[in-house]
Amino acid sequence: MDKQTQLELEAAAFRRLQKHLMQDRTDVQNIDMMNLAGFCRNCLSRWYQEAANERGIEMTKDEGRETFYGMPFAEWKEKFQTEASAEAKAEFKQSHPS
Numbered sequence: 001m002d003k004q005t006q007l008e009l010e011a012a013a014f015r016r017l018q019k020h021l022m023q024d025r026t027d028v029q030n031i032d033m034m035n036l037a038g039f040c041r042n043c044l045s046r047w048y049q050e051a052a053n054e055r056g057i058e059m060t061k062d063e064g065r066e067t068f069y070g071m072p073f074a075e076w077k078e079k080f081q082t083e084a085s086a087e088a089k090a091e092f093k094q095s096h097p098s
Contacts, residue, residue, distance in 0.1 A: 018044070022070055026080040035091045044068055 001009075021028070021041055030040035042065065049064025065073040084092075 018068065022068075029082060029084065029088070031084045031088045031092055035088060035095060038095075041068065 021044075030042060033040040034043075045065040045068035046061065048068050049059045049061060052059040052064070059067070062073065069076045
C-alpha cells in the first residue's frame with residue numbers, strides 16, 4: 001500500500017470514529033469512555049488541536065473542541081452530557097489521580 005492510500009484510509013477511519021461518537025453514540029458519556037478506554041472525545045479534540053499546532057496552524061483548545069464536536073462544547077454538554085454517577089466519578093478519581 002502506498003503512503004497516500006494509507007493516509008486516506010486512516011483519515012476515513014478517523015472520520016467514521018468521529019461520526020460514531022458525535023452522531024451515533026451521543027448516549028455514551030466521556031467519563032465512561034475515560035474509565036473504560038483511557039480516552040474520550042475531549043482527548044480526540046485535543047489531539048486534533050495538537051496536530052494542527054505542530055503543523056503551524058494556530059488552534060485553541062476551544063477551537064479544537066468545536067471542530068471535533070461540530071458545535072461549541074457548551075452546546076454539546078447541554079444537549080448530551082448527563083451528570084456522572086458517583087460510581088463513575090469514583091472510578092475516574094482512582095484511575096486518574098492527578
